[in-house]
Amino acid sequence: YSACSGVPVLETAVEYLVNSRYNRPFAPDLVVLSPVPEQMKGQELALKRVSPEEDHFALLQATARDLKKNAFVEEWATVWRSVPCTFLVQLKDNGEHFWLALKRREKIGADFETMYPSLVQRIYQLGVFWIQASTREKRKLNELELHEAFSKNLVVSSGERVTEKFVKVGMQIFKNILSVTALKELLIAGDETFGKKSPLDYLYKLQSFVQCSHNDADKIEWCLLAMFDLLLNNKVKPGELTQDNLAGKKGGKG
Structure with a gap:
């Protein structure tokens, strides 16, 4: 009852x-x-x-x-x-x-x-598990094995599905972006400031910064700082920062 x-x-x-x-x-x-x-x-x-x-x-x-x-x-x-x-x-x-x-x-x-993980925390979960599992197995797990492990053990999630593509892009960001101290600290500060209202709530939004900046850490940092500045000064709302807008798919330059 x-x-x-x-x-x-x-x-x-x-x-x-x-x-x-x-x-x-x-x-x-x-x-x-x-x-x-x-x-x-x-x-x-x-x-x-x-x-x-x-x-x-x-x-x-x-x-x-x-x-x-x-x-x-x-x-x-x-x-x-x-x-x-x-x-x-x-x-x-x-x-x-x-x-x-x-x-x-x-x-x-x-x-x-x-307690529910942000996108940045989810990428860290992916990377930390990869490090731990690779250490146990005494070899580096490939992306397919990593995806299979998450699919088997993470039965339900209200966040973005951990697909094979998610694993591939997430590990690229873990290795190439979160390994850069300035970018890591900036992304964590964004989580601290905006919480669940962070515009970076979707993996491919973050990937857009990487692609538009051609993997240049300084350019990625500048773009992230510019976005956070617009948000903090109420020049743009989080909902307006869609993947298409961030990637410049509306006729802009990104």
Whole structure:
């Protein structure tokens, strides 16, 4: 039973989870608020789920999708027999379940703002994993192996998909741009200043600076400084800095 029954759940959000997190059998981590055992007996709808409803609905839809095709039958059976669930004991019914559910959603939003990786951090993740894995294997992983590792282990991400092209371009930037101290510090300062509103929220936007500057670090630095100056002085809005505009595909010079 939902702790916030009556609050709409967006179908698009559920569909996103079905096609990403649940593109194969996956067990959510549910959190349920429970009264003490002696109060629960015979009490209808005594267990109230305080974790977001979207995960539950996506689990149901993804299971139905695959079972209709007779796909992943055993895997889904295992999921349904072993969904991890955390029970929180409620001593009395004082409406606490409603606030717990709201607080969990607010925490998700706060965690996203503070902990979800920026583009620069995502490129660093790619590069750091490459260094660590290459050290373990005692050889340098190629781009295909790097992509396979991310595809296998990063099942769902609300950010840009880590495709083979993402890996190729990301590693070029890691090796050639983030290795330059001035550029690294400038990009990190941009993240510190603009946060989730940074115009550099898409890998190929950053690649545009590299291409237009012909890999010249001084030119890249000048272009980045110019862009940040325009933003800080409200001469341009982040939404106006599209990949086409940055790459000069509207008839300009870039």
